[in-house]
Amino acid sequence: xxxxxxxxxxxxxxxxxxxxxxxxxxxxxxxxxxxxxxxxxxxxxxxxxxxxxxxxxxxxxxxxxxxxxxxxxxxxxxxxxxxxxxxxxxxxxxxxxxxxxxxxxxxxxxxxxxxxxxxxxxxxxxxxxxxxxxxxxxxxxxxxxxxxxx
Amino acid sequence: xxxxxxxxxxxxxxxxxxxxxxxxxxxxxxxxxxxxxxxxxxxxxxxxxxxxxxxxxxxxxxxxxxxxxxxxxxxxxxxxxxxxxxxxxxxxxxxxxxxxxxxxxxxxxxxxxxxxxxxxxxxxxxxxxxxxxxxxxxxxxxxxxxxxxx
Numbered sequence: 001x002x003x004x005x006x007x008x009x010x011x012x013x014x015x016x017x018x019x020x021x022x023x024x025x026x027x028x029x030x031x032x033x034x035x036x037x038x039x040x041x042x043x044x045x046x047x048x049x050x051x052x053x054x055x056x057x058x059x060x061x062x063x064x065x066x067x068x069x070x071x072x073x074x075x076x077x078x079x080x081x082x083x084x085x086x087x088x089x090x091x092x093x094x095x096x097x098x099x100x101x102x103x104x105x106x107x108x109x110x111x112x113x114x115x116x117x118x119x120x121x122x123x124x125x126x127x128x129x130x131x132x133x134x135x136x137x138x139x140x141x142x143x144x145x146x147x148x149x150x
Numbered sequence: 151x152x153x154x155x156x157x158x159x160x161x162x163x164x165x166x167x168x169x170x171x172x173x174x175x176x177x178x179x180x181x182x183x184x185x186x187x188x189x190x191x192x193x194x195x196x197x198x199x200x201x202x203x204x205x206x207x208x209x210x211x212x213x214x215x216x217x218x219x220x221x222x223x224x225x226x227x228x229x230x231x232x233x234x235x236x237x238x239x240x241x242x243x244x245x246x247x248x249x250x251x252x253x254x255x256x257x258x259x260x261x262x263x264x265x266x267x268x269x270x271x272x273x274x275x276x277x278x279x280x281x282x283x284x285x286x287x288x289x290x291x292x293x294x295x296x297x298x299x300x
Binding site: 001003004005006007040042043045046048049052054058060068078080081082083090091092093097123124125126127128129132133135137140141 | 151152154155156157190192193194195196197198199201202204206208210217218228229230232233234235239240241242243245247270272273274275276277279280281282283285286287288289290
C-alpha cells in the first residue's frame, strides 16, 4: 500500500463544511482553482482539450470512519458508508467531476467544486464517458428525493 | 496525508496487464467480483439499489510515475499523465465505473472490470449522475479515435 501525496491544492469558496451545498438537489456550480505543485505541472500537458475532469482529493479535515452513515439528504436515515458520499470513509478519498473552464500554467480554473478551501488533490483524470441516464438506478437517493419533493 | 488500506480485493479474469482491453474503442464488459474484507461488509448496506458504482483501487503492480505518458491508444504520442489513465501516476489510484449485477453478503458481482486479478480496492461510491454526452469534450482521445478509424 502507498502513502498518499498531494499533487496540488484546491482554492474553493468554501471555508466551512456547513457552507457546501449538500444532497441530490444541491447545485454544484461553484468555481474554484486547482493549483498544482510546480513539480507536477508537466503532467497537465494536453488537459485543455477535456471539458470535464475527475478530481480525486483527500478529506483532510475528517478523522476516522463509520461503516454506517446518516446522510442529511435522507433525513438522517442510516445507509452503508459505501452507499453514500460521507467523508468518514476507511480511505478518506473524495471524488468530484468538475468542468474545466481554463488553464494558466499549473492552475486549472474549474466549475463544480464541493471541497473545502485548501483541500489536497491526489489525482486528476480525464472524464471520457457517461452512463446513459436511462440505465441509471440511484438507489435510496431517488427515494429521498421523492420524499423531499412530496 | 493517509496511508491507503484495502477494504477488499477484485477477482477479475485478467491475470496480466496485456490481457486487459485498452483504448477508447475497447469494450469493458468483463465480469468480476469485489470481495470485501469482512470488517467492512456492513458498509455495503443499501448498495443493491444502485445500478452503477465508482470503484477506487490501487495500481498495486505499478511502481513509480512519469509526468508524461505514451498511451498505446494514441500510437505512443506523449500526453501529460493527468490527461491519461496511465497506471504510472504520482498516487497510484485507479478509477472504474462498474455495473452492479448482484450482491451476496460481502461479494459484489460487477460488470466492467478492467483491473488485474487480486487488485486491492480502496473505496466504493454510488454513481449518481452523468455529464450529458453533448456537453463532453474528450480531448486528444477523440483525435486518436478518428485517426484509428481513418
